[in-house]
Amino acid sequence: METRVDELLPRLDTAAPWRGRVRAALYSLHRFLAADERAADLLLAELAGAAADADPPVAERWTEYLFDLIDEGREEPSAPPGLASMTAEALGGGICTRLYAAVVRDGRLPDEAEIVPELMYCVVLPYCGRDAAREELEISSPVPGALEPLRRIRL
Amino acid sequence: MAAKREPDLGPLPGGHHGLSPEQVAESQRERLLAAIAQVSAERGYRAATIAEIVKAASVSSRAFYESFESKEAVFLAAFEAVLAHLEELIAAAVAPVPDWPHKVVAGLRALLEFFAAEPALARLVLVEPITASPQIATRFRAAVVECIPYLRAGRAERPEAAALPDSTEDSLLGGLLVLTARSLLAGDRPLTELLPDLVEFALSPYLGPERAKGLGREAAGFPAA
Numbered sequence: 001m002e003t004r005v006d007e008l009l010p011r012l013d014t015a016a017p018w019r020g021r022v023r024a025a026l027y028s029l030h031r032f033l034a035a036d037e038r039a040a041d042l043l044l045a046e047l048a049g050a051a052a053d054a055d056p057p058v059a060e061r062w063t064e065y066l067f068d069l070i071d072e073g074r075e076e077p078s079a080p081p082g083l084a085s086m087t088a089e090a091l092g093g094g095i096c097t098r099l100y101a102a103v104v105r106d107g108r109l110p111d112e113a114e115i116v117p118e119l120m121y122c123v124v125l126p127y128c129g130r131d132a133a134r135e136e137l138e139i140s141s142p143v144p145g146a147l148e149p150l151r152r153i154r155l
Numbered sequence: 156m157a158a159k160r161e162p163d164l165g166p167l168p169g170g171h172h173g174l175s176p177e178q179v180a181e182s183q184r185e186r187l188l189a190a191i192a193q194v195s196a197e198r199g200y201r202a203a204t205i206a207e208i209v210k211a212a213s214v215s216s217r218a219f220y221e222s223f224e225s226k227e228a229v230f231l232a233a234f235e236a237v238l239a240h241l242e243e244l245i246a247a248a249v250a251p252v253p254d255w256p257h258k259v260v261a262g263l264r265a266l267l268e269f270f271a272a273e274p275a276l277a278r279l280v281l282v283e284p285i286t287a288s289p290q291i292a293t294r295f296r297a298a299v300v301e302c303i304p305y306l307r308a309g310r311a312e313r314p315e316a317a318a319l320p321d322s323t324e325d326s327l328l329g330g331l332l333v334l335t336a337r338s339l340l341a342g343d344r345p346l347t348e349l350l351p352d353l354v355e356f357a358l359s360p361y362l363g364p365e366r367a368k369g370l371g372r373e374a375a376g377f378p379a380a
Contacts, residue, residue: 080364086334086352093333094326100285101299101325104292115322122326126359130315137320 018072019128023120023139025069026095030112033099066092073127080126087126095119184222186212188233191226196275200230200287227288230279234291237280238298244269255308256358256366260374262305263353267335271346274339281336299328309361316361327357351375 016024071088073079098119102110109115120136174182190212194203205226209219223229248265249258270277284295306324310316331353338349355364355371362370 080368082368083364084352084355087356089337090330090334090352090356091326092330093337094328094330097299097329097333098322098325101296101329104289104296118320118322119326121320122323122360126364134318 018076019120019124019132019136022069022073022123023116023136025066026116026119026123027112029066030099030109030116034109034112063092066095070123073123076127078128078132083126091123091126094122180218180222183212183214183218184232186214187219187222187229188236191229191233192237192275192279195230195283196278200226200283200291227290230283230287230291231294233279234284234294237276241266241269241280255312256362256370259306259309259357260350260354260370263331263357264347264350264374267347267350267353270335270339277335277339277346281332281339299325299332302328306357309358312361313363315363319360323360327360330356 067088070091071085073088074083074085098115099109102108102115117137117139120139121133124136125133187208190208191203193211194207198207203226205216205219208226208229209216212219219229223232244265245262248261252258252261270281280295280298284291286292303324306327310319334349334353334356335346338344338346351371351374354374355367358367358370361367
C-alpha cells in the first residue's frame with residue numbers, strides 16, 4: 001500500500017490555492033474510503049492514531065500528508081501569527097475521527113456533500129477566519145478529476 | 156499531579172484468609188480489570204489473550220469466566236470503570252469554577268493529569284477502543300457523544316459562536332482525542348504540556364483565536380495577554 005500512497009501524493013496540484021487543495025484532498029479521501037469499506041475501516045483507524053498493531057509506515061505517511069497539507073494554512077495571509085502547528089494535527093485528527101465515528105455509528109460514511117463542507121469549515125476557520133469558513137459551507141460541488149488517482153489505490 | 160500508582164495484582168494469600176466468597180470474587184474482579192489495562196497497554200487489546208490476563212491478575216481461568224464471559228466483557232467493564240472515575244474527577248475539577256471557558260480549562264487539566272499519572276488506563280480509554288471490537292468502538296463513540304453538550308455550551312459565549320456548524324463539537328472532540336492519544340503513544344513529553352494547545356484549540360471557535368490563545372497561555376502559567 002505504501003508505494004500506492006506515493007502515487008497519490010504528488011497528483012494534487014501544488015500550485016492551486018491552499019483551500020482548494022485541502023478541499024480536493026478531502027473529497028478525494030472521502031470517495032476513496034466510501035468506495036472500499038475495508039479501506040475505510042483500516043485507514044481511518046490508522047489515521048486516528050489508534051491502530052497500535054497497524055502498519056506504522058503507511059499510517060505515518062497518510063497522517064503526515066494530511067497534517068502537512070492542513071498546516072500550510074499557516075502561510076495564508078489571514079492566518080493569525082503564532083498559530084501552533086499542533087492545530088493542523090488536531091484538525092486532521094478531528095476529520096479522521098469524525099469519519100470513523102460515522103462508520104461506527106451508521107455503518108457507512110456520511111454523504112460527501114453533507115460532511116466535506118463542514119469539515120472544510122473546521123479546517124479553514126483557524127487560518128482564514130469565520131467569513132472564509134462560512135464560504136466553505138456553500139461550496140458543495142465535488143472536485144472533478146481529483147478522484148482519479150485515488151481510484152487506482154487498493155488496499 | 157497525582158503520583159503514578161502501580162496496580163497491585165498479587166494473588167490473595169492461600170489457605171484461610173478470612174475473606175468471604177463475595178470479597179474474594181470482588182478482589183478477583185478488580186484484579187482482572189487492572190490486568191486488562193496492563194496487558195492491553197503492553198500488547199494491544201487485539202493481541203492480548205485471556206491466558207495473559209488471568210496470569211497478570213493472578214487468578215484462575217475459572218475465576219475469569221465466573222466474572223466475565225469474554226475478553227471484550229472485561230475490557231468494557233474496565234472502560235466503564237475508568238469513565239466513571241473520569242466523570243467524578245472532571246465534576247470535582249469544574250464545580251468551583253464560575254465561567255465556561257475556565258471550566259473547560261479545568262476539565263482538560265484534570266484529564267491530562269490523570270492520563271499522565273495512569274498511562275495504561277489512558278491507553279485503555281483513548282487508544283485501544285477504536286480498533287478493539289465493533290461493540291467497544293460503539294461504546295467509545297457513545298462516550299464521545301456524551302461530551303458534546305459540555306463544549307456546545309460555549310455557543311452561548313458570543314453571537315458568532317451560535318452559528319457554528321452542528322458538527323463543530325464532534326470535530327473538536329476528535330481533534331482533542333487524537334492529539335492526546337498521539338502524544339501518549341509518542342511518549343516524548345509529559346502529557347500535561349499539551350494543556351495550552353488543547354485549550355486554544357477547543358476554545359478558539361467559541362471565543363475567537365486571540366482570547367483562546369490567551370487562555371491557553373494562562374493555563375500554562377503565563378499571563379493571558
